[in-house]
Amino acid sequence: MTFKYNNVYISEAATVVGPYEFNGPLSKYYDKHYKEFYFGKKTWEEAEVHILKESVELLLKKSKKEINNIDLFISGDLMNQITSSSFTASYLHIPYLGIFSACASSVEGLIIGSNMIENNQIKNCICSVSSHNNAAEKQFRYPVEYGGPKPKTTTFTVTGGASVLISSEKSKIKIESATIGTVQDKGIKNVFAMGAVMAPAFADTLYRHLKDMNRDISYYDLILSGDLGKYGKDIAKEYMKKAYNINLINYDDTACMIYDLDKQPVYSGGSGPACAPLVTYAYIFRLMKERRLKKVLLIATGSLHSTTTVNEKRTIPSIAHAISLEATI
Amino acid sequence: MKNEEYQKLVKKYTPKESRLFNGIVAFIIGGIIGVLGQFLIEFYSKYLEISTKDAGTFMIITLIFIGCLLTCFGFFDKWVNFAKAGLFIPITGFAHSMMSAALDYKKEGLVTGIGASMLKLAGSVIIFGVVSAYVFGIIRLLLFGGNI
Numbered sequence: 001m002t003f004k005y006n007n008v009y010i011s012e013a014a015t016v017v018g019p020y021e022f023n024g025p026l027s028k029y030y031d032k033h034y035k036e037f038y039f040g041k042k043t044w045e046e047a048e049v050h051i052l053k054e055s056v057e058l059l060l061k062k063s064k065k066e067i068n069n070i071d072l073f074i075s076g077d078l079m080n081q082i083t084s085s086s087f088t089a090s091y092l093h094i095p096y097l098g099i100f101s102a103c104a105s106s107v108e109g110l111i112i113g114s115n116m117i118e119n120n121q122i123k124n125c126i127c128s129v130s131s132h133n134n135a136a137e138k139q140f141r142y143p144v145e146y147g148g149p150k151p152k153t154t155t156f157t158v159t160g161g162a163s164v165l166i167s168s169e170k171s172k173i174k175i176e177s178a179t180i181g182t183v184q185d186k187g188i189k190n191v192f193a194m195g196a197v198m199a200p201a202f203a204d205t206l207y208r209h210l211k212d213m214n215r216d217i218s219y220y221d222l223i224l225s226g227d228l229g230k231y232g233k234d235i236a237k238e239y240m241k242k243a244y245n246i247n248l249i250n251y252d253d254t255a256c257m258i259y260d261l262d263k264q265p266v267y268s269g270g271s272g273p274a275c276a277p278l279v280t281y282a283y284i285f286r287l288m289k290e291r292r293l294k295k296v297l298l299i300a301t302g303s304l305h306s307t308t309t310v311n312e313k314r315t316i317p318s319i320a321h322a323i324s325l326e327a328t329i
Numbered sequence: 330m331k332n333e334e335y336q337k338l339v340k341k342y343t344p345k346e347s348r349l350f351n352g353i354v355a356f357i358i359g360g361i362i363g364v365l366g367q368f369l370i371e372f373y374s375k376y377l378e379i380s381t382k383d384a385g386t387f388m389i390i391t392l393i394f395i396g397c398l399l400t401c402f403g404f405f406d407k408w409v410n411f412a413k414a415g416l417f418i419p420i421t422g423f424a425h426s427m428m429s430a431a432l433d434y435k436k437e438g439l440v441t442g443i444g445a446s447m448l449k450l451a452g453s454v455i456i457f458g459v460v461s462a463y464v465f466g467i468i469r470l471l472l473f474g475g476n477i
Binding site: 193 | 332339343
């Protein structure tokens with residue numbers, strides 16, 4: 001399902017990151033960073049709420065708006081029952097929708113918000129996501145200090161909060177169209193190979209988007225996949241060719257962009273709901289504002305498993321949502 | 330594309346783990362810990378004038394203490410990630426698994442956190458350790474009459 005928008009714009013964005021992201025190649029583009037994982041809080045879960053809340057506060061400050069001028073807050077994260085988002089919303093006192101598509105949550109939020117703005121139900125809204133490496137490790141994998149050995153295909157959960165303000169007021173970046181993805185399951189069970197899990201969802205959403213909009217892949221200056229990682233990226237390229245006969249060109253993966261894969265101990269790249277938006281909001285928006293990129297398609301991918309389904313040896317379904325961004329200048 | 334075909338594609342792009350290298354590293358590091366343990370046994374039995382059996386217990390306690398302490402200092406996880414089985418198969422790894430879980434869950438309370446979750450990793454080692462000791466005990470009893 002693809003929507004076209006005529007009056008939805010990106011007003012402003014704010015990003016806050018942890019130490020690994022700051023040590024990565026995009027360090028100078030983030031608004032704020034921390035050197036450790038607690039951010040002055042007692043637990044990692046509290047720290048994640050803090051980083052998310054701070055990204056919202058920074059966003060308000062950057063866009064010179066009061067929280068009361070915002071119609072809606074949409075947010076998602078990885079913690080059980082999306083507590084990081086809901087706890088952040090409890091400080092904001094404005095209407096709130098909590099969403100979950102794992103690492104595709106950012107684009108899901110943008111699509112919901114864009115549709116409401118396009119239909120004049122709201123004037124503006126803040127879409128946020130967060131993830132925290134240690135909090136996610138603790139919930140999904142081994143205790144953090146255990147440092148259990150992991151295969152090379154593992155991705156490293158990004159620590160960060162990313163918020164964006166979208167509104168009907170004209171700006172330099174327009175949200176042009178969006179595609180809601182379908183859930184794909186190709187029978188992969190390996191939770192340490194999430195790129196392989198999510199590549200089919202990415203390919204399917206990309207194919208549907210191009211078909212619905214009647215576009216060739218060369219229409220876009222850059223196509224970004226959410227967080228497939230180094231190996232997932234290769235799988236996506238070959239799968240796209242074999243299953244849909246489309247050559248992936250002008251393509252990159254945010255999981256590979258956020259870290260220096262050769263120097264940082266992050267296995268095959270970043271992951272987590274904050275991975276795709278951190279790269280997009282901090283870096284890609286900058287390039288678009290500088291007119292170095294005009295048309296960008298962001299396809300965030302999410303792996304829809306829980307620790308229980310993994311332990312029960314169920315296959316892992318995945319989702320991908322696409323949003324098309326255009327520089328208006 | 331059929332699922333089987335896709336899984337073949339995935340396999341093509343799955344990098345090989347360096348098993349031989351990991352095995353050699355684990356062998357050397359595990360071996361060093363073994364040598365350290367033997368040294369401690371000799372040391373205790375000579376200077377504390379106790380039996381080798383008692384010195385063995387002293388050695389285990391010492392290694393567990395060192396393992397836990399290194400976990401708390403926060404860099405043992407990086408060593409485990411490098412040495413892999415060389416560090417988590419010896420008794421140091423057992424202590425490390427309990428200590429790291431306890432550190433993660435201490436903020437969720439003494440009973441609901443540490444108490445409930447400390448054995449998250451080590452629990453299965455204990456359970457299956459006890460079960461296999463039981464099974465092998467019976468086998469030994471049946472084969473050798475339990476006199477060895």
